Amino acid sequence: MKDTDKRVESPEQVRIALADVRGEVRLAEPMSRHTSMRVGGAADAVVIPQDEQDLKVLLAGAFQQGISVFALGGSNLIVRDGGIRGIVVKLSHLQSVRREGLHLHAQAGIAFPKLSQTALSHGLSGLEFAAGIPGTLGGAIVMNAGTGEGEIAQVLHSVKMLDLEGHEKVFDREALFFEYRSSKLPAGMIVAAEMLLKEGDAAEIKQRMDASLKRRRETQPLQYANAGCIFKNPPGEAAGRLVEQLGLKGRRVGEAEVSPLHGNFIVNRGKATAQEVLDLIREVQEQVKAARGIEMELEVKVVGEA
Numbered sequence: 001m002k003d004t005d006k007r008v009e010s011p012e013q014v015r016i017a018l019a020d021v022r023g024e025v026r027l028a029e030p031m032s033r034h035t036s037m038r039v040g041g042a043a044d045a046v047v048i049p050q051d052e053q054d055l056k057v058l059l060a061g062a063f064q065q066g067i068s069v070f071a072l073g074g075s076n077l078i079v080r081d082g083g084i085r086g087i088v089v090k091l092s093h094l095q096s097v098r099r100e101g102l103h104l105h106a107q108a109g110i111a112f113p114k115l116s117q118t119a120l121s122h123g124l125s126g127l128e129f130a131a132g133i134p135g136t137l138g139g140a141i142v143m144n145a146g147t148g149e150g151e152i153a154q155v156l157h158s159v160k161m162l163d164l165e166g167h168e169k170v171f172d173r174e175a176l177f178f179e180y181r182s183s184k185l186p187a188g189m190i191v192a193a194e195m196l197l198k199e200g201d202a203a204e205i206k207q208r209m210d211a212s213l214k215r216r217r218e219t220q221p222l223q224y225a226n227a228g229c230i231f232k233n234p235p236g237e238a239a240g241r242l243v244e245q246l247g248l249k250g251r252r253v254g255e256a257e258v259s260p261l262h263g264n265f266i267v268n269r270g271k272a273t274a275q276e277v278l279d280l281i282r283e284v285q286e287q288v289k290a291a292r293g294i295e296m297e298l299e300v301k302v303v304g305e306a
């Protein structure tokens with residue numbers, strides 16, 4: 001969910017909203033513990049619902065109290081230093097996968113690489129590209145995650161969501177308007193998805209996954225905290241190449257650094273703040289605009305309060 005701007009007036013409202021939730025609740029929880037970039041102030045609450053029913057109870061309670069709820073994928077996300085007003089939901093207990101012919105039914109909290117591995121174990125092809133993409137299936141759907149080899153929208157059949165009050169709705173892919181790294185989802189939260197894959201040769205599937213992982217390890221700074229690619233590739237261009245051409249690799253603001261390895265990554269060298277990351281992003285955008293006249297649109301989502 002996108003709405004993180006509503007203020008929660010009292011911790012009491014959060015307590016009431018969460019009274020019937022069975023899952024784990026952590027109040028005033030630093031988001032730096034839950035994002036791959038390792039930045040971000042505290043959320044009023046981080047909750048890990050036990051199951052879909054528990055999530056419905058949570059959503060209904062939050063709706064009644066007028067509290068925002070935000071589903072966390074955790075990668076491709078920068079949480080500002082003031083944190084998130086409202087409830088952040090982690091779907092770590094929603095990870096089941098079931099095969100039915102060429103279809104995989106998966107819950108939204110499964111790690112995207114694990115889903116890719118599951119498809120391989122069934123000899124199903126179409127999710128090889130996901131082998132090294134961090135984050136959850138739900139997060140991958142929201143932003144239509146992908147690589148040069150494919151994107152989730154290509155294999156998606158339908159998406160099950162809960163609306164803001166916790167009621168189930170199923171949407172076909174066509175209803176969600178996927179484009180390059182974007183979708184138009186209705187308000188609510190993804191809980192599960194159905195993918196339509198192809199029969200494949202397990203050895204060949206594995207080979208494609210391994211090649212994709214190898215390429216990623218060689219070209220991306222995976223040993224540092226990062227948020228994945230910061231910018232969308234502008235039409236006909238590669239964001240990383242543009243950054244490199246302008247000599248911006250290695251540029252630092254505080255402990256945030258444009259990766260010397262891949263220009264479309266910013267790494268947290270230790271104790272970077274969200275503000276340092278955002279200042280560095282702005283500097284890159286300004287320099288690319290000034291030198292090349294190109295707007296570098298963000299691929300990462302920025303949420304929370306400054």
Ligand code: EPU
Nearest residue numbers: 147148219228229231232233238240241244261262263264
């Ligand atoms: N390049 C440079 N300098 C750099 C980085 C890249 O010259 O510092 C050049 C490369 O040599 C290549 C081109 O730019 O010719 C494209 O680079 P790369 O193959 O690394 O792919 P990318 O377009 O930068 C995309 C996705 C990545 C995904 C890779 C792997 C986007 C914005 N990024 O990166 O996704 O991992 O392909 O296939 O679409 C992400 O979504 O978070 C992400 C990292």
